[in-house]
Amino acid sequence: MRIKRTLGKLSIPLLSILIAMLAGSAVILVCGYSPGAAYSSLLRGAFGSFRSCMGTFEKCVPLIFCGLAAMAAFKSGIFNIGLEGQVVVGAIAYILTGLKIQFLPLPLHVLVCSIFAMLAGGLWAMIAGAMKVYCRANEVVSTIMLNYIALNLAEYLFSGPFMAEGTIPQSEALETSKLLPPVWEGSKITWAFVIACSMILFMGIFYRYTVTGYNMIAAGDNYKAAEAGGIRMNQTRLLSMAMSGGIAGIAGGLLVAATYGRYVIGMSSGYGFDGMAIAVLGQNSAAGVFLSSILFGGLRTGSLSMAMFEGIPSELVSILQGLIILTVSAPLLIKSFRIKSRGKKQ
Template sequence: MSVSESGLKVGARGLRRALKGDVASSILAVIASFLVGALIVLLFGYSPWEAYKALLQGAFGSWYAASQTLANATPLIFTGLAVALAFRGGVFNIGGEGQLYVGGFAAALAGIYLHLPGVFSLLAALAAGALAGALWAFIPAILTGRNPAILVVTTIMMNPIGTLLADYLLRYHFLGPGATTFETAPVAPAAVLPRFSDQSQLSFGILLAIAGIGLVYYLLFHTAWGFELRAVGYNPLAAKYAGMRSFRNTLATMAVSGALSGLAGAVVILGVYQRFVGGFSPGYGWDGIAVALLARNSPFAIILTAGLFGALRAGGINLNMATNLPVDLINVLLGLVICFVAAPDILRFLFSANWRLKRRPSND
């Protein structure tokens, strides 16, 4: 083997590891849910063909549609990465929604009140969002992180605390001057994440999200920190025996995961609304769990799964206008995807008659 060849092999190694996983079953899950979705559409007396056509047009039919798909995907990439990274480290961070909300709020405040030269206003606002998200994940982690099973409960309970706290602060301390709706004053123009065009909600946030994918991949698969994080995630006991400090690791994992969720909020606030709007998130934090699950926690696959979810959200509006089918059909489709991902045996049963033969031999 020549030197360059082996170098290539080693370079591709992290990549292969990142992509490793059950790609086929995720694709099957999507196909299966669309098939079952078609049956449901039929049951309601509509043509599945028309429905999916409308959905597709709404998601990709024009530049505007495609940009809306990407705009919807942007926060989902961040929240998906947040969940995937935590999962790799063995913790189930379902506090994404709260972390995103406080992240968005902190980013807005920084954008309104911090006036820094040039691009630093924007950077400071983004950093504020990430920090707030990190803090919101760190609090439950330091209180209960020694027992990741409890961490699931505490992160979820931090969600209403975060959203209600931000709403309270908004209502009694930070309402915009003369605001008739539930929102702050606009952020300083220097802190706005620019959009690609005035019509679309797509901002430069999508580029940050893509950079985020690269960063998370690098962290997980090319640093000692990521090596340790994944080892603790797979087998905390063996990690401990090898000398790793799993609690410290869990704290760091949660902080980075929370920062990613916080960035999701910051990117929507600074790019789309350019001020803090109460209730701005339609559940990006929650959808991030599904995005990560479908992507099998692979950073690169998240761009596809977040894209799929973004497309369904964007296309759903057109589906409703074109066919009278309720937008909720989208939720049904997403729910089906999750069912099929979470219960792969159903798929195996549906797609392969002889699945019983694939069982592994017993240990001798």
């Protein structure tokens, strides 16, 4: 029975990917390229060798965190469209804290900076959460607006008072000894990937075995029934937004700690929106988010190979991602429409 249920859950994402690839083939043909050559180059670049696999896993780290952040909001029935801004404020908090406490040893330095990044992202998300709970403001609109505020704040800080020497708008760099090292020498995979995998495990346990996790799921499935059952909806929604923003904030912090070593304007571009797609494709489960992140990480890595060896524009990968999202979302929208239609008839 459990195997059938698992296969049923996997069928929608797998079918969606297949349909997206077929539709993508048509787009590639129209653009004058060979679909076979495009997909072959994409696969080689993403998974064709040990080195390319390591590159894909490296790209997965912020995608995993952003996917989990989106999942945390979706589980409670909240649409957190502000992940991009929460990643940015998390990265800002990490670098500003990190530059001040470089006297600490590496593990403690990463822990303290990550806590500040998590708090920054969580508090930023709670602004929209509080507006929804106490002012009945639409969280989609408020989180989108907060994205622009966060991006412009970063632009001001790192092209103004905290800008490093030179003409490029960026922060000062952390000392090399304060960056997360590779898991083994010569590897592209840093300890950030281990942290991301630990977070996947934690989130899976949290929603499966804790009362708070159950309350969040119940609030998302049927808020009226959850409220009638004694679940405090306002507190649950605020906690969900704080959790979602906090996880996104860690994503921003780890971009600084493991990838760039400083804040660079535009370094978080697209991760927040990819995170929402990953959560949807992963059916809002921790394991699904992990597998979807590998897919999206592979698309990011493989697109470079397509552009370099086949001369195929990497923008076609963005089209493929969009097609995957559309084909995944379509069954969910139809299901939601049917439920609403039944409710009106009753």
